[in-house]
Amino acid sequence: MAQAHFDALLTASYVQTFPPGLELIRQGDPADFLHIVLDGSVELFGQWADRECTMAVVQPVSTFILAACIRDAPYLMGARTLERTRIMLIPASDVRAMFRRDGEFALAVIDELAASYRSVVRSAKSMKLRNSRERVASYLLRQSSLAEGVASYTLPVEKRLLASYLGMTPENLSRTLRTLEGDGVKVIGARVIITDRARLTALARPDRLIDGPDPVATSAGVGLPPSRDGGG
Amino acid sequence: MAQAHFDALLTASYVQTFPPGLELIRQGDPADFLHIVLDGSVELFGQWADRECTMAVVQPVSTFILAACIRDAPYLMGARTLERTRIMLIPASDVRAMFRRDGEFALAVIDELAASYRSVVRSAKSMKLRNSRERVASYLLRQSSLAEGVASYTLPVEKRLLASYLGMTPENLSRTLRTLEGDGVKVIGARVIITDRARLTALARPDRLIDGPDPVATSAGVGLPPSRDGGG
DNA sequence: CGAGCGGTTGAGGCATGTCAAGAGTTGTGG
DNA sequence: CCACAACTCTTGACATGCCTCAACCGCTCG
Numbered sequence: 001m002a003q004a005h006f007d008a009l010l011t012a013s014y015v016q017t018f019p020p021g022l023e024l025i026r027q028g029d030p031a032d033f034l035h036i037v038l039d040g041s042v043e044l045f046g047q048w049a050d051r052e053c054t055m056a057v058v059q060p061v062s063t064f065i066l067a068a069c070i071r072d073a074p075y076l077m078g079a080r081t082l083e084r085t086r087i088m089l090i091p092a093s094d095v096r097a098m099f100r101r102d103g104e105f106a107l108a109v110i111d112e113l114a115a116s117y118r119s120v121v122r123s124a125k126s127m128k129l130r131n132s133r134e135r136v137a138s139y140l141l142r143q144s145s146l147a148e149g150v151a152s153y154t155l156p157v158e159k160r161l162l163a164s165y166l167g168m169t170p171e172n173l174s175r176t177l178r179t180l181e182g183d184g185v186k187v188i189g190a191r192v193i194i195t196d197r198a199r200l201t202a203l204a205r206p207d208r209l210i211d212g213p214d215p216v217a218t219s220a221g222v223g224l225p226p227s228r229d230g231g232g
Numbered sequence: 233m234a235q236a237h238f239d240a241l242l243t244a245s246y247v248q249t250f251p252p253g254l255e256l257i258r259q260g261d262p263a264d265f266l267h268i269v270l271d272g273s274v275e276l277f278g279q280w281a282d283r284e285c286t287m288a289v290v291q292p293v294s295t296f297i298l299a300a301c302i303r304d305a306p307y308l309m310g311a312r313t314l315e316r317t318r319i320m321l322i323p324a325s326d327v328r329a330m331f332r333r334d335g336e337f338a339l340a341v342i343d344e345l346a347a348s349y350r351s352v353v354r355s356a357k358s359m360k361l362r363n364s365r366e367r368v369a370s371y372l373l374r375q376s377s378l379a380e381g382v383a384s385y386t387l388p389v390e391k392r393l394l395a396s397y398l399g400m401t402p403e404n405l406s407r408t409l410r411t412l413e414g415d416g417v418k419v420i421g422a423r424v425i426i427t428d429r430a431r432l433t434a435l436a437r438p439d440r441l442i443d444g445p446d447p448v449a450t451s452a453g454v455g456l457p458p459s460r461d462g463g464g
Numbered sequence: 465c466g467a468g469c470g471g472t473t474g475a476g477g478c479a480t481g482t483c484a485a486g487a488g489t490t491g492t493g494g
Numbered sequence: 495c496c497a498c499a500a501c502t503c504t505t506g507a508c509a510t511g512c513c514t515c516a517a518c519c520g521c522t523c524g
Contacts, residue, residue: 027441048361049437055356067346067353076353076441099342106338110331113345114299120352121299121308124287127359128399129280132480160502167360169481174504189503205281209260209308364512392470404512406472421471465524472519482509489502494495 001104009098013090018081025079031068033089037061040085043161044077054164056123057082057157066112069095082157125210132168136176137204139166140185142211144194151197155190233336241330245322250313257311263300265321269293272317275393276309286396288355289314289389298344301327314389357442364400368408369436371398372417374443376426383429387422 015038018024024035027047035042042058055077058064068075069092099106126135139162147153155162163173177187183203184196194200208214247270250256256267259279267274274290287309290296300307301324331338358367371394379385387394395405409419415435416428426432440446 046357046361046441048357048439048442051361053357053360055353055360067349070342070346071350073350074441076350076357100335100339103332103335103338106335106342107332110302110338110341110345113342113349114302117299117345117349117352118303118305118308120349120356121287124352124356124359125278125280125285125308127356128285128287129278129283158502170503171482171505172480175480178504207280209278209306210280390470401513402471403473403514407512410472467522467524469522470520473517475516476514478511478513480509480511483507485504485506487502487504490500492497492499494497 001102001108005098005102005105009090009094012094013088015086015088017084017086020081020083020085023078023080024087025065025075025077027076027078028074031065031071031073031075031092034063034069034092034095035065035079036063036088036090038086038088040087041082041157042079042085042087043082044079045164046077052164053167054161056119057161057165063112066095066109066116068092070099070109070113072096082161122210122212127167129210132166132172133176133180134204135166135168136173137180137183137185137200138206138211140180140187140192140194141197141200141204141206143192144197146215148215151194153192155187155192159190233334233340237330237334237337241322241326244326245320247318247320249316249318252313252315252317255310255312256319257297257307257309259308259310260306263297263303263305263307263324266295266301266324266327267297267311268295268320268322270318270320272319273314273389274311274317274319275314276311277396278309284396285399286393288351289393289397295344298327298341298348300324302331302341302345304328314393354442354444359399361442364398364404365408365412366436367398367400368405369412369415369417369432370438370443372412372419372424372426373429373432373436373438375424376429378447380447383426385424387419387424391422 018040024042037058037060039060041060042064043054044056044058044064045052045054056064058079064079065075065077067073072092099109126138130138143156144150144153157165159173160170163170166173168176180187180200184194184199184201186193186195250272256274269290269292271292273292274296275286276288276290276296277284277286288296290311296311297307297309299305304324331341358370362370375388376382376385389397391405392402395402398405400408412419412432416426416431416433418425418427
């Protein structure tokens with residue numbers, strides 16, 4: 001986009017650092033700022049009838065709740081920091097005004113929204129088509145491939161949160177990890193060790209239409225699968 | 233958008249009528265055409281490991297697989313006609329070229345994508361936060377409110393498909409509908425009769441952040457909740 | 465009429481959630 | 495530095511939601 005426009009957005013926005021566990025956004029509130037994670041990580045979650053579930057984890061550098069800002073609609077998800085996190089906030093009205101003025105920016109927004117959309121569809125497919133055991137196996141395998149195929153790595157998030165993200169209870173995740181030891185992967189604390197990749201792959205049956213394309217060497221995704229995110 | 237640009241898109245595209253049950257799109261195929269349902273209805277579904285689930289039903293006039301066209305990426309979902317359906321096909325390359333040339337068109341695409349994104353997020357929240365009984369109750373209530381709050385209406389889709397959409401088996405849906413008779417709604421064949429709206433509402437606990445905003449009188453949505461759809 | 469299909473119903477089993485208790489870890493304040 | 499509190503994680507026992515399999519009904523359509 002035009003440098004002048006870019007600068008205009010920057011001057012209208014501001015950057016702030018938040019402590020861990022802080023609620024940045026409450027679902028249902030009007031969308032007043034586009035958020036961009038510069039450093040740290042943010043959990044997006046849904047709430048309903050005293051229940052809660054993790055929808056995604058946003059890691060640098062990504063936007064979130066872009067869709068709500070564009071539509072000038074209430075946030076569909078809440079957001080809280082998982083750690084000390086630096087965030088840039090751009091007034092939603094400025095964002096809306098800007099992609100009307102700057103065609104390049106509009107194209108970037110289109111690209112981001114399309115990517116986000118596909119992310120959620122993938123996630124929804126995983127939830128509906130796989131059982132919890134398969135989701136866990138796929139997740140562990142996917143994280144390994146994101147880390148350039150290493151056989152050992154550490155989980156990027158707490159198990160409690162991972163369980164919620166995968167649509168199961170912490171107890172169930174714990175048990176599932178235990179039984180998965182017979183299928184090519186061992187998890188000790190936050191440490192994941194893939195002992196038999198072929199076997200784990202056979203169980204997880206990874207699919208690029210669900211788990212995403214094979215990562216290219218240049219990308220550096222670390223978090224939960226839909227780490228690129230842009231709506232809410 | 234500019235009339236000239238609109239006409240250009242029209243001349244590049246063509247309209248075709250398909251019989252019921254025809255597979256329009258196979259998931260994983262490259263996105264070559266943007267599809268627009270002019271008449272009839274289309275099911276979007278996901279497949280994995282010999283399992284299948286309905287993701288959405290698209291009704292006139294809506295686009296689908298917009299996101300795949302934009303990203304020039306493989307379709308994440310398959311699509312098949314549910315009835316005799318008239319569809320307009322626009323070459324994906326023309327769509328991509330057009331929103332680079334025409335700012336108004338780009339804005340329309342942004343709006344459509346943002347709406348689609350929010351649709352899927354709602355759907356995902358419903359799947360993760362509600363159990364099957366609550367999903368069924370919400371769905372029945374939602375359809376009633378889309379039909380201007382009438383107490384009686386007919387289901388817009390087959391129960392078999394509805395079950396898949398709601399993430400359950402046909403048997404389970406059948407049983408659930410039976411037990412729901414004690415909670416303010418009766419379903420005979422495809423006919424839905426809400427006998428005690430307050431009671432059904434108490435059970436469904438409808439939420440505009442999941443079920444969508446209260447419909448305005450001018451809109452005429454009929455199908456499954458995310459009838460507006462635009463990605464894949 | 466008979467095949468095919470959607471829908472319903474029943475029986476039984478597995479997967480997952482719930483409740484409860486305890487081990488291990490982390491962070492805090494005395 | 496230690497003691498305590500709070501929290502995550504784990505494990506067990508139990509309950510239940512949901513699926514699977516199978517049979518049957520009713521309708522549609524050739």
